[in-house]
Amino acid sequence: MISRPKGTNDIYGEEIEYWQYFEKAARKVAGVFGFQEIRTPIFEMAELFIRSVGDETDIVQKEMYTFEDKGHRLLCLRPEGTAAVVRSFIENNMVSEGLPRQVYYIGPMFRYERPQTGRQRQFHQFGAELIGSSSPLADAEMIWMSVFLLEELRLHRYTLHINMLGCQKDRESYKAALKDYYKDKLGAVCPDCRRRYETNVLRLLDCKVDACQPIKEKAPELTEFLCPECRDHKGQVSQILIENNIDAIWNTRLVRGLDYYTGIVFEVKYPFKETVFDLLGGGRYDHVIEQLGGNATPSVGFACGIERMVATMREEKAIAEPAALCQVFVLSIGEEAKKESLKITDFLRKRGISVQHDLMGRNIRNQLKYADKQRALYTIIIGEDELDKGVYLVKEMETGDQIEVESSWVENYILEKLTAL
Ligand SMILES: [Zn+2]
Ligand SMILES: [Zn+2]
The missing domain is CATH 3.40.50.800 (Anticodon-binding domain)
Known part of the structure; x- marks a missing residue:
């Protein structure tokens, strides 16, 4: 008997019905918002993710399925969707078809991590990217679409967290302030945080270790370092959300795991049994296209893990009756x-x-x-x-x-x- 590799799943029976239900709803919502599907390869050049996701992130440091093929190319099973979409946007000169370019993807992603509830080594994501608009309306559109998806799935108990990370200039001054704040507290934080202090000080705010929490809480807030343009952008997004009855919690501690985010970021949290799932997350990544060799093109997107979505849907009994297998x-x-x-x-x-x-x-x-x-x-x-x-x-x-x-x-x-x- 050969069993399936650790961190993978067979999806069948009652569960596949939830998956199909999810996929149908996701495609419907994407269609309603005017997004077209894109299918990129399962594997890409490893360099693509190192340059976009950031070589200091956990993904690139520990979790990538990187391998050399027979032609000695360094390839990688894709750990996320955005970088590949951006690569495709540049490579296929999609800008010539007019902006914004609105695409969505559904498919498997791969990360070598310890399997846990709702997290697998082969996992699946639905994501959408809006490429080419710097308007607060574009941020709001993606948040709106996220909420629309949850409602379509009949998941009503979500909370939407949102934050403004500021432009690169703001982030530099904030990073300096954080470095200054943590400088004499390094003895009291966890080893990971000590490493992050050197490599990417923003990630200190991501730490989940108990001992680090009181220090984290008193750390300076990014909001204080926002330039007038970023403040205005934040205000406009907030205004659009309010006018469209989308409840959002401004959470200054929300930084998201990937290095490429700038500006607005958001996350949807959902109660799941004794824990809380980060069900969906996204944000603005205005510099990724340049980093990957294209012309500067502001963009915003989101992605969600389908395993977690399905687990939540099952928990919430979001499908009343399983469909007939034959009529x-x-x-x-x-x-x-x-x-x-x-x-x-x-x-x-x-x-x-x-x-x-x-x-x-x-x-x-x-x-x-x-x-x-x-x-x-x-x-x-x-x-x-x-x-x-x-x-x-x-x-x-x-x-x-x-x-x-x-x-x-x-x-x-x-x-x-x-x-x-
Ligand atoms: Zn700014
Ligand atoms: Zn820590």
Whole structure:
């Protein structure tokens, strides 16, 4: 027996229905907001992520699935979606098709980390990128779309956290202030924080270690270092959200894990059992396109982990009833009846109805049992008696009601019943 690699999952059965439900909702929301799907390769040059995500991030430091191919290229299974979208935007000269460019992606990502609830080594993300607008309206649009998605999934208990990280200039002065603040406190913080102090001082605000919290709480706030333009941008985003009834909590401690964010960042938090999930996150990344060799192009995006979304949906019972695996099951006993059942099956399938018939040579009782397992809405029963009489039995599975229907009318009867649903 060979088992699946650690940190991966087989998705099937009841769970796949949640996945498909999620994907359908995500595509619908993307469509409503005017986003088109983009599919980029599963693997890219490793350099792409080192340069965009940042070589000081956990992703690049510890979590990338990097490998050398037979041509000695250093490749990497993509750990996130944005860098690849940006690479594609530049490489395919999408700017010529007009801005903003609005694309979304759904697919697997890979990070070598310790598997935990809702986090796998092969995990899946839905994300959207709005490339080419520096307007506060673009930030608001992505936040709006995130909230729209949650509502579409019937996840109502979310809280939206938002922060303004400022432009590069603001961040430099803030970093200097943080360095100054932490300078004489390094003895009291965790080893990770000591390392971050040297490599990326902003990440000190990301630390979850208990001992670091009181120090973190008294640290200077980024808001104090925002330039007038960034203050104004923040005010405008806030105003648009208020005018559109989107509740947001301004959280000055929200920095997000990736180095490339500038300006507005946001995160959706959701209660899950005893913990709180970061369900979705995004923000503005105005310099990534330049960093990857394109012309300076302001952009904003978000992504969410589908595993966590699905876990939350299941917890919230966001799908009331699992869908039927087939709408109609055609039962038959005997060769003649089987021929008849295949004709009906074909007729209904050609009209878009999902139909199954017996492929196992089971008796009537076991065919019914199987039809029930497939959650069929109706079964059509054709035995020798029914053939002789020219009248078939139609059973409504939920109620158990059975009625006799003229054999020449049975397909139409089913069609009428199903369209009436
Ligand atoms: Zn600024
Ligand atoms: Zn720490």
